[in-house]
Amino acid sequence: MNFNLEENVPLKNLTTFHLGGPARYFVVAENLEDLKSSVSWAKEKEVPVFVLGGGSNLVVSDIGFPGLVIQVKIAGLEILHEDEEQVLLKVGAGVRWDEVVDHAVACGWWGIENMSLIYGTLGGIIVQNAGAYGTEIASVVNHVEIYDREVGEAKEFFADDCHFGYRSSLFQNNERYLIIAAVLELKKNGTPNIKYPDVIKYFAEKNITVPSLSDIRTAIVSIRQNKLPDPEVLGSAGSFFKNLLLTPEEYQNLKEKITANFNAETVAQLEGIKNKFPVVGAIKIPTAWILDVCGLKGERVGAAVVYEKQPIILTNQDNAATADDIMNLVKKIRQTVFAKTGVKLEMEPELVGFGQKEIDGYFRL
Ligand SMILES: Cc1cc2nc3c(=O)[nH]c(=O)nc-3n(C[C@H](O)[C@H](O)[C@H](O)COP(=O)(O)OP(=O)(O)OC[C@H]3O[C@@H](n4cnc5c(N)ncnc54)[C@H](O)[C@@H]3O)c2cc1C
Structure with a gap:
């Protein structure tokens, strides 16, 4: 089989907690074909599979994972549709989330600016229905492209079928679906969503009454940098x-x-x-x-x-x-x-x- 399998790879270097034991087997998936071959290898060898994104929401046990860890590194940021009102942006599951926010804000697209500086990849963001400051990914998902391990084919799930809840989704604790990409619906003429006390205080101190999209990203990044530990340091x-x-x-x-x-x-x-x-x-x-x-x-x-x-x-x-x-x-x-x-x-x-x-x-x- 044509994929680069490694053994006993320390997971502490691939998670933001920097702890835990190794993956018995480890492979990087850069596209759907890699996902398919990794999954069928694990099936043939009868070992469990764990799908790794940015490793920012995990506690790995000290003995590690006894099966195959597939690290998803599927790239891609592609406009599927654009009109005066909105953009449909397709994002690969392995794209670093903050890169997506940075890109959207630079292009003047609203909807995810409050989710600036959340760690992890698009795949992990969807699985956890990540969110911050009154916005969660569920509010901008058009559909999610997945690989269904059970039937061995790729499918699309529209937002309503993803069962998004508070920090949860259909894909959580669900070994059946591997996320390949998601299509996000971003607005060209959005309005600020700044109801949280920290954000209100930030703009009051700066005397900004009508913040721009990039003001909001700057505010959220600054608030988060002051409040949260940088995983590179702690x-x-x-x-x-x-x-x-x-x-x-x-x-x-x-x-x-x-x-x-x-x-x-x-x-x-x-x-x-x-x-x-x-x-x-x-x-x-x-x-x-x-x-x-x-x-x-x-x-x-x-x-x-x-x-x-x-x-x-x-x-x-x-x-x-x-x-x-x-x-x-x-x-x-x-x-x-x-x-x-x-x-x-x-x-x-x-x-x-x-x-x-x-x-x-x-x-x-
Ligand atoms: C300093 C810090 C601040 C944070 N702040 C926030 C915050 O404000 N809000 C918030 O919601 N979260 C926050 N988080 C948590 C974390 O960033 C998010 O939960 C993020 O969505 C996890 O993404 P990940 O790619 O790192 O996923 P991982 O940690 O690698 O995995 C999480 C889950 O997603 C699954 N998964 C990952 N990729 C795929 C895929 N392609 N297909 C199928 N399953 C997949 C994994 O199997 C696992 O079940 C923070 C984390 C840190 C370290």
């Missing part, structure tokens, strides 16, 4: 826990727990943040706030540390943490938060190469 997978999207009843339960276990000032803070982050159909409470009031900033297990500036991020200090350190820190955090607030935190990154028994142990409350 390993992380970005936000480690999902934010809380609560029903009114769930919010009431949280408020009761906060009232019982914290002081009146903390209860007032909770009431204050309740309406600060606009989400349709839910009350959004930032998990960073929960972690902060539970006193978890700077908490650590070995070299796995809760980031002081933004506690929703777990970091790998000096590249010395193991995946086991990270997951034991997760256990400590979840148990503390559950005891004090009744909230069961959910993880955002995906676990790779862990056994179910191990996972159950880390997630015991």
Whole structure:
């Protein structure tokens, strides 16, 4: 078979967390043919497959992945259609996401500027329905081109069939579909979506009342650079826990727990943040706030540390943490938060190469 198979390739060098063991087998796929041959090799050898994008949302176990890791590097940025109102832009699954945003903003196309400086590739962005500052990829997807492993052919899924939800999609934890490309619908005459407090504050300080598209990208990049660790300097997978999207009843339960276990000032803070982050159909409470009031900033297990500036991020200090350190820190955090607030935190990154028994142990409350 014509593809360049490698063995025992360290995955820590291919992930932003910079930890975990090797891929038993490893191959790079630059096009659909590479995907097909890799998948059929794995089928013939009866080994499991893991599809790797930019490695920015993963925790790889210390023993690594026992099967074939296919790193998707499918390139391409192509205009499929353009009129006065919009552009249909086809993006290869392996294209670095921030390159897509940079290109769109330079061309004057609206829709993804709030998602500036998110790490990873187009493929990973679609799978995780990544988003930031009130925008998620689902809002601009026209359709996704996939390779269906089960029937061995390429297909298209329109946005409605992708089952996008909060940081989730049909493609998540779903070995059947490999993303080849996606077609995005970007607007020529968009309007700024700047409802988040950090963004409002940035423009107020700069006295900008009607920001341009490139002002928005500059603002988001600047805010993120101040708040988030640069993976080249400090390993992380970005936000480690999902934010809380609560029903009114769930919010009431949280408020009761906060009232019982914290002081009146903390209860007032909770009431204050309740309406600060606009989400349709839910009350959004930032998990960073929960972690902060539970006193978890700077908490650590070995070299796995809760980031002081933004506690929703777990970091790998000096590249010395193991995946086991990270997951034991997760256990400590979840148990503390559950005891004090009744909230069961959910993880955002995906676990790779862990056994179910191990996972159950880390997630015991
Ligand atoms: C500092 C930092 C900040 C971040 N900020 C944000 C943020 O603001 N918002 C946000 O949503 N996320 C954020 N993230 C998380 C991450 O960047 C996103 O989840 C991103 O979408 C992951 O893309 P990736 O290519 O790195 O995917 P990977 O981590 O490589 O993989 C993630 C999942 O996608 C699957 N996958 C990847 N490519 C394909 C493909 N071609 N076909 C099928 N499956 C595929 C993998 O199998 C895996 O299940 C941040 C991460 C870091 C390190």
